[in-house]
Amino acid sequence: MPESRYLIKNGFVLDNKRAEFIKEDILIINEMIAEVGVNLKDEAAQVIDATNNLIMPGLVNTHIHLWQAGLRGIAGNWTLMDYFNYMLDSLGDQYTPEDMYMANLLGALEQIDAGVTCVLDWCNNLNTQEHAYWSLKGLEEAGIRGVFGYGPPGIDAAKWWFNSSELHPPKAKEFFENYFSSKDGLLRMALALRGPDSTQDDVLFKDIKLARDLDVLATMHIGIRSKWGVKKIYDAGLLSEHINFVHANNLAEEEYKLIVDHGASISVTPEVEMQMGMGFPATGKLIRAGGYPVIGTDIASNIEGNLFTQLRFAIQMQRGIDNQLILNNDKMVEKIELSYKNSLDWVTSLGAKALGLGNEVGKLIKGMKADLIIIDTSAINLWPVHNPYESILFYVGRHNIDTVMINxxxxxxxxxxxxxxxxxxxxxxMESSARILHDAKILDLKEHYIFKHK
Ligand SMILES: [Zn+2]
Incomplete structure (x- = not known):
């Protein structure tokens, strides 16, 4: 491979430590950040002029189901039970391996467009090993970094998701050995497990032990219907930093503490949680326990892939909850309980850490992999910038993301x-999704809504 050198000049670079943007240059040699500093020079490098623009680490989306990217805009009135009934019992069944490839590719490209350079793809429609292979190929083709969550099939929800006695598909192990035995490349594997809310206890423990044997992250939805799932995992001696919980809205207070104390993580996906009946996001409860949330966008069939929007939801939703408690006591709100300070870490360095990639990405410092985005501040929705942190948190849209670099x-x-x-x-x-929707025969779709664009 010929050497590649880029010198990004005159931008304001996010310094995670100070939660501030500092005017600096960045030199990138091949896949690495070689230097960050003022007035950097490199004759051989291709210069990227970032004058007055904002540069930050690429975003880390810790929870998304990319395979649903072709089914955008079908689930806006769904509850969680509708999701099980329609997505996992009818639509999932219609997917060929090629459909998985196309949806994952489209979904990953959409993530890149939104400034996401690293995703955890929670792939729960692996009806055959071919489905798994082609889902992974979709991610590779897009060129995104991330973690492929090898999940259960997307059919027969009753068998797989309700007090299930089925072990996690054993073919996950073979898949790991075939494609992930070396740690080269942009992708790692996780086990996307169903977790204590969905399986019997012996299955839960064996599934987590399989993840431990393979030395991969175990990620699972939890705490929507019931408490004590985390406690169960802790009591079995299996709680660790290699576990990522998703949602976790309604855990017992001590469970948040257990999660924090053991270095496990919670992916909060605020918008889908509010809609589908999962309860208020866990953000505040987790912060009170001494932790922090990481953020996901969740189902691509319902929620737009802009992680900044979900971060904004997480912050403002928690402020709404906190403020209402004060108002309920007939008092005026005199102080915002949750400051936004350091919250960009939730979608960068802390997200990377939750996925086990904290030493590789999430910060713009020498020696890290060069995953970054440049935000154009000249756009009308951002101008004038008085506080870059606030500009990004409360104003930025995907159209402001001018440049994305991965590795x-x-x-x-x-x-x-x-x-x-x-x-x-x-x-x-277009063809794939129209066929899937038609053949599933569950939605009243009007033919003329299928738009064709050149
Ligand atoms: Zn999910």
Whole structure:
């Protein structure tokens, strides 16, 4: 491979330690950040002019089901039970391995467009090993970094999701050995487990032990219907930093403490939690226990992939909860309980740490992999910038993300994705998703809503 060198000049770079943006340059050699500092020079490097723009680590989306990317806008009135009935019992069944490939590719490209450079893809439609293979290929083709969560099939929800006596598919092990035995490349594997709310206890423990044997992250939805799932895992001696919980809205107070004390993480996905009947997001309870949330966008069939929006939801929703408690006592709110300070870490360094990638990405410092985004501050929705932190937290949209770099490679530039085959992919995904929706026969879809674009 020929050497590649980029010098990003004159931008304001997020310093995670100070929670501030500092005027600095960044030199990138091949996949690494070689230097961050003032007035850097490198004759051989290609210069990227970032004058007055904001540079921060690429975002880490810790929870998304990319395989649903072709089914956007079908679940806006769904509850969680509707999701089980429609998505996991009817729609999932219609997917061929090629459909999984296209949806994962489209979904991952959409994430890159939104400034996400690293995802945990919670892939719970692995009806055959071919489905797993092609889902992974979709991520590879997009060029995104991340963790492929090898999950259960997306069919027969009653068998797999309700007091299930089925062990996690044993083919996960074979898949790991075939594709992940070395730690090269941009992708790692996790086990996307169903967890204590969905399986019998012996299954739960064996599933987590399988993840431990493979030395991979175990990620599981938890704490929507019931408490004490985390306690159960703790009592079995299996709670560790290699576990990522999702939602965790309604755990017992001591369970949040257990999670924090053992270095496990919680992915909060605020918008879908509010809609689907999962309860208020766990943000505040986790912070009170001494921790912090990491953020996800969750189901691509319902929620737009902009992680900044979900971060904003997480902060403002918690403020709403805190403020209401004061109002309930007939008092005026005199202080905002939750400061936004350091919250960009939730979607960068802390997200990376939750996925086991904290030593590789999430901070713009020498020696880390070059995953970063450049935000164009000249846009009308951002101008004028008085406080870059607030501009990003409360104003930024995906159209403001001018440049995205993953592993030292440009994947979005001048506001446009560099993936060449996008028009073809869009055509293919149109056909694939129309067929899936038609054949599942569960939704009253009007033919004229299927738009064709050149
Ligand atoms: Zn989920």
């Amino acid at each position: 030292g490679k440009l994947v979005k530039q001048n506001g446009k994705l560099l993936y060449a085959n996008l028009p073809n992919l869009k055509e293919q995904i």
